Amino acid sequence: MEAQGSMGRGVVMLLVVLMALSCAVGMPVSRQRVEVRKQLKRLNKPAVKSIKSADGDIIDCVHISHQPAFDHPFLKNHTIQLRPNFHPEGLFGENKVPSSSTKEKSKPISQLWHLNGRCPGNTIPIRRTKRDDILRASSVKRYGRKKHQTVPRPSSVEPELINQNGHQHAITYVEGGKYYGTKATMNVWQPKIQRLNEFSLSQLWVLGGTFGEDLNSIEAGWQVSPDLYGDNNTRLFTYWTSDAYQATGCYNLLCSGFIQINTEIAMGASIFPVSSYGDSQYDISILVWKDPTAGNWWMQFGNDYVLGYWPSFLFTNLADSASMIEWGGEVVNSEPNGEHTTTEMGSGHFPEEGFGMASYFRNIQVVDESNNLRVPKGIGTFTEQSHCYNVQHGKSDDWGNFFYYGGPGRNPKCP
Numbered sequence: 260m261e262a263q264g265s266m267g268r269g270v271v272m273l274l275v276v277l278m279a280l281s282c283a284v285g286m287p288v289s290r291q292r293v294e295v296r297k298q299l300k301r302l303n304k305p306a307v308k309s310i311k312s313a314d315g316d317i318i319d320c321v322h323i324s325h326q327p328a329f330d331h332p333f334l335k336n337h338t339i340q341l342r343p344n345f346h347p348e349g350l351f352g353e354n355k356v357p358s359s360s361t362k363e364k365s366k367p368i369s370q371l372w373h374l375n376g377r378c379p380g381n382t383i384p385i386r387r388t389k390r391d392d393i394l395r396a397s398s399v400k401r402y403g404r405k406k407h408q409t410v411p412r413p414s415s416v417e418p419e420l421i422n423q424n425g426h427q428h429a430i431t432y433v434e435g436g437k438y439y440g441t442k443a444t445m446n447v448w449q450p451k452i453q454r455l456n457e458f459s460l461s462q463l464w465v466l467g468g469t470f471g472e473d474l475n476s477i478e479a480g481w482q483v484s485p486d487l488y489g490d491n492n493t494r495l496f497t498y499w500t501s502d503a504y505q506a507t508g509c510y511n512l513l514c515s516g517f518i519q520i521n522t523e524i525a526m527g528a529s530i531f532p533v534s535s536y537g538d539s540q541y542d543i544s545i546l547v548w549k550d551p552t553a554g555n556w557w558m559q560f561g562n563d564y565v566l567g568y569w570p571s572f573l574f575t576n577l578a579d580s581a582s583m584i585e586w587g588g589e590v591v592n593s594e595p596n597g598e599h600t601t602t603e604m605g606s607g608h609f610p611e612e613g614f615g616m617a618s619y620f621r622n623i624q625v626v627d628e629s630n631n632l633r634v635p636k637g638i639g640t641f642t643e644q645s646h647c648y649n650v651q652h653g654k655s656d657d658w659g660n661f662f663y664y665g666g667p668g669r670n671p672k673c674p
């Protein structure tokens with residue numbers, strides 16, 4: 260009986276394969292098909308449990324020692340660090356600021372898939388990559404990677420660099436010191452994206468090295484990217500590269516590198532809920548810092564979730580410290596029909612509108628060499644076209660160094 264049953268399944272499988280092949284008549288039996296299957300097998304590790312999220316994602320709970328990082332040859336014998344050795348303390352220890360004294364209140368935030376379950380201990384949640392996710396990429400190999408050098412270069416702006424590759428930014432930054440990390444709190448929105456090949460994101464950048472050559476970058480924040488995820492949801496993301504986006508690095512866990520230890524937060528998964536214009540505001544905190552003894556770069560989401568770390572060997576110019584930190588928004592303007600895109604940055608509203616309407620970063624801090632969070636000195640601002648997207652820096656007791664940023668893209672002053 261059992262043998263018959265599996266033979267029956269075999270026949271069904273064969274039929275499915277034949278049907279799939281007959282659909283592809285006329286196309287060469289493609290190498291791409293094999294490559295896609297290989298890539299899926301590499302990325303989607305065997306799950307202990309899988310959770311279906313309302314946005315269509317499947318979250319796989321993968322045993323912590325089976326995660327993609329351990330495909331890396333340098334990590335074959337790696338002993339996972341289950342907690343950081345050191346943890347920087349902030350000026351704005353969130354417990355120290357009673358929220359009743361803050362007139363501008365924001366609410367805690369979570370991930371959409373939590374509504375449908377949680378991962379068991381010793382596993383980490385990984386957003387499952389689908390066939391379609393890979394097929395949307397320019398090539399199987401480029402899936403999960405940035406297409407262009409997209410770090411804003413505020414200190415070297417020349418007219419011909421403006422709107423390079425259509426990427427536009429509205430950011431604040433510090434440079435010229437030795438930075439061992441940063442922490443910031445940003446509110447979360449769902450900006451509208453005009454074209455499928457555009458995106459909108461808000462993030463921090465921890466940078467070392469030379470732009471366009473050997474730049475090392477650690478990045479984290481939220482993004483809307485139809486290209487990467489196949490929808491318009493706002494997702495938590497990370498990125499890293501050690502060679503200016505050429506051969507190394509990727510988003511989230513889409514290559515070997517980042518070692519996740521957290522059981523509750525999935526990178527690339529939807530953040531829920533998001534802020535609404537003139538109504539509830541939701542924000543997230545992100546802390547990235549360097550462990551002064553082991554040298555690994557750690558990341559924390561909110562006050563409770565230490566996500567994991569980038570092992571020190573991944574980097575060259577970040578081996579000691581970062582030389583620049585940036586915070587803010589970025590969009591792609593593909594200039595459909597020769598006009599500026601209507602893709603929004605942040606809330607899609609300009610900074611002047613202020614709390615409840617505009618997007619913000621607040622309590623931005625940097626980690627110093629003693630592993631303390633400090634007020635950043637000499638903050639600069641940068642935007643390519645302030646009539647399209649703008650940025651405004653300010654200071655207050657509750658919010659420390661903060662800025663509002665963003666905009667609607669195309670409008671009468673941004674044609």
Ligand SMILES: *[C@@H]1O[C@H](CO)[C@@H](O)[C@H](O)[C@H]1NC(C)=O
Binds near residue numbers: 336
């Ligand atoms: C891992 O450990 C094995 C056995 O001790 C050793 O043969 C191998 O060279 C090690 N690999 C790395 C990359 O260190």
Ligand SMILES: *[C@@H]1O[C@H](CO)[C@@H](O)[C@H](O)[C@H]1NC(C)=O
Binds near residue numbers: 452
């Ligand atoms: C995403 O938004 C665009 C318009 O901004 C819309 O055309 C598209 O259908 C949306 N995609 C999904 C999957 O909802």
